[in-house]
Amino acid sequence: MSARQHAEINIEAHLLHAALEPLLEGLTVPLRYVVASGEGLGSENDQQEQMRRTLDPVRARNPNLTISAKVASDHGTIVRKDFRAIAEAARELAALTRES
Template sequence: MPATQMAECNIELGRVSREREPVPVLDHITVQVRYVLASGSSLSSKGDEQERIRASLDQVFERNPNIRLGAKVAGNHDVILKKDFAALAEAVREVAALDRVR
C-alpha cells in the first residue's frame, strides 16, 4: 500500500474510532459482527480515552442486534493477535456458524 493510501486509511480509522463517531457508522452494519475489545491502554491514548470509546460501544450493541461483544481481552491493540488469538478465533467461529445457519 502506498504511503499516501496508508495515511488516508489511518486518518479514516482515527475518525471512525473516536468516541463520538462510531455510533452512526456502526448503526448501518447489516451483517453479523463480533467485537473483541482490548482492555489494555493504547500507546497513543491519553488518560481514559480508550475506555470511553469502548464504553460508547454499549449503545451500539443495544441498538444494532447484528453487533455484539464477542470478548473483552487483557491485551491492547499491539498484542491482541498474538496473545488473544483464541478469543478472536472464537468470535470468527461464532459468526461463521451464524452464516451457515442463514
C-alpha cells in the same frame, strides 16, 4: 513512533469509527468485536476505556453488533496475544452463517 503520535492515531481511529456510526446502525449482518481492555501506548486516565464505551449506544440500537470477548491485551498486542479469542469470534460468525 512516539507515544504522542500513537495516541493521536488512536484518537483519529476512534473519530473515524464514530463517523461510521450510521453504517453500523444499519448493518444487517452479524458483526463480532474482540475488545482489548489494556491501556494503549500513550493513553492515560482511562482514555481507552472511554473510547471503547462509544460503541455501547450503537450496539444497543443494533443487535447484530456483539462483543464476542474482552481480553487483557492492548490494541497493539491483541492479535499476537489473544488470537484464540479472535478465532472464537470467527467461529461464532461461521456458525451463524451455517444456521441461516
